[in-house]
Amino acid sequence: MTIDRDRLAGLRREEEERFVESHPRSRELAGAAAEHLLAGVPMPWMTRWPGAFPVFVDHAQGARFTDVDGQEYVDLCLGDTGAMTGHALPSVAEALAERAQHGFTTMLPSSDAAWVGAELARRFGLPRWQLAMSATDANRFVLRFARFLTGRPRIAVMDWCYHGTVDETLAVLDGDQVVPRPGAMGPQVDVAETTRVVPFNDVDALDKALAHGDVACLLMEPALTNIGIVLPDDGYLEAVREVTRRHDVLLAIDETHTLCAGPGGATRAWGLEPDLLVVGKPIGGGVPVAAYGMSQAVADRIEPAMKGHEIDVAGVGGTLTGSALALAATRAALSTSLRQEDFDVAVPLAERWAAGVASVISDFELPWHVQRLGCRAEYWFCPPPRNGADAAAAVDDELEGFMHLWALNRGILLTPFHNMALFSPHHTGADVDRHTEVFRSAVEALVG
Template sequence: MPTAPDRDRLTSLLRSEQERFVRDHPRSRELADRAAGSLLAGVPMPWMTRWPGAFPVFVESAEGAGFVDVDGHTYVDLCLGDTGAMTGHTLPAVAEALTAQARRGLTTMLPSEDAAWVGEELTRRFGLPLWQLAMTATDANRFVLRFARMITGRPKVAVMDWCYHGTVDETLAVLDGDRVVARPGAMGPQVDVALTTRVVPFNDVAALDAALAHGDVACLLMEPALTNIGIVLPDEGYLDAVREVTRRHGVLLVMDETHTLCAGPGGATRAWGLDPDLLVVGKPIGGGVPVAAYGMSADVGARVDPYLRGHEADVGGVGGTLTGSALALAATRATLSHALREEDFAVAVPLAERFAAGVAGVIEEAGLPWHVQRLGCRAEYWFCPPPRTGADAAAAVDDELEELMHLWALNRGVLLTPFHNMALFSPAHTVADVDRHTEVFAGAVEALLDR
């Protein structure tokens, strides 16, 4: 029979790991105490509070697949800035492009020569003919929702239950039975999300059909596979059915590939032969520089174009003074020229496969009812069988166990993404990096089961 960790032992191990973390990071603690005097929650951005341990590790430098903290500890980085550094840290071509562009000017609110190259490359990779830039995928998603409502004349959007598309008000919604409610933790929603959003379970075609049949949904915004509640893969034929249902109801289909870009150079859209009306891709394409992009079909572009050429384009809720800057475009051109290519995924994906196999082997040997899931060069493990919906995934979260596994790894030089148990691989990672995680993971399981 599968073995479950003893909760008292789990609590005791977690306490020991917390003490070890504090003992091993005196300089990070000093900086954390200093930052608490001027920064809200002691960090420059709220998500930085999500790391395990009493305070965040402060970074001295990052390069390739690792980083060094201010206490001199080195780490295998399996987070990579939650995909922001999916290319690996300090990509030389990006560093050189940024240095050169800084000497020529960073932002003028005018296009640079790189703009045309970036648009053409995005078209080549993803297949959609027309593109615009944004600062973040959150912005890109927000802009796409505005366009969809404008050209369809419909007020609502649809999303998947327990999705995440950045800090977009309409998408911070989940199902509570048959009711649409704000996602737990959503702060100060400006309106009741039931007025703006219809929510459907992932992998449920009938529920999607029923939701869109109301005739008030402008677009369905979704990931090809859920990633921000953990990796939940689509059932066979599900995405084809989604395309048929959205077309039948006159609903625009938007694919958010910010995280599913891990599936390949053109994301899951290219890898799986998808046909969205609009597509969003975010942080990885800038090599660490804030930038995102959204593309659209020729038909959608023809309907949107007149609004962008009008006198009031600057107050339409789409744009931003620093968006499409020369700096962002230089970084994007350098990144897409030297990274996130077929040859890069040919290195990174096998590493993720090795990670998944190593973790699965430990789980099987221990007799635990856990599971490891993979999508391209991204992989993560669950403390349950593989879920089919976001709600199933959310219900399986074990905060205390997750904290122990993350802190155990961190204390031994391996950084996982603080949200779930995700590992991301770049061409800079090595087999030794993967095997180090497997060794650390096995040690945590042995300690949990007292073997």
């Protein structure tokens, strides 16, 4: 079945009008913000929501938030994973209030430091850790370490990956040429000189790229997430590990989104053996913090440099990194959330959500699919892709915008940039069923 584009455009106009009429206070605040904030928002990604202006949030709790117009939403975005613990986690709020009485930052370790390091080691199986302000920073530090240890200038990434605002990773393939990812603003570096890009699920392409002998590190997600969920073929990740070891290339796994697979991410769930690992976003319960771990072999090689006189100008670290505030939040979040018992609630909700969406797709015989990884699920307007390029080619901005706005106008918030739903223990089966109902009504409106 194909979508009537004229009908789609008409429905989108109706939903735009409904949105504007029902959000007068957000519209007022958006106008005021536009006077002094570039693009009217404090961070540019906030322009990527459906509607003529962003919804301004009044408060968020658990799996819901209320906007300044008093409307409540089931939050299936959760800050694009940043609030995967649920909003306003009591343990984090209490830890921050207590920490506020004793100072947030001294550029010295706090009493929570050893606990956080031990807990990260327990969860992910890598023995040595450092903190960062964001997963972007952690990925930059990991790549810098890899180049330092190997003496090799290049890195390798997956085609259509996303690892934050790391210059070398904003690269894609155009035929057999490495070029900047579409939309990358003012690239600092020529990615053709710094980066080798390979398609996901293509072991031969990876082997060929690493055979040049100039790659220090392969940075990858164990399943692509920011171009839709693309799962690894059977045996693919084991082959990646064999190829990287054979070419003496360090393997860095970015678990920032794939933490949805379980308490230790896909690394623990699937028995992976990375040399380096990055995790960010939810580990601080919403407070900016990330971490990167490494094998003992890597730690033994890098530690002498970490204790050098010039480590403060090495390009690793940051004045506010590893602060008492961040460590208190991380300890509180990891001791009370993102545990196996939390995933035991959240994963079945994601399964139920995926089944509901799949039933609608089947009933209307649409050439769409739904994919799930742990407590994260997503639908796409194409058959299941095996790599990022296939997924990118199927992007339908008009259809996606309509589906998001239709859901938003009916109290359901999906993640911008793609059609992702993330579940926490605070969601309920009723939340899932409400989305299925709204999703079905959108499809019914589309097909007439």
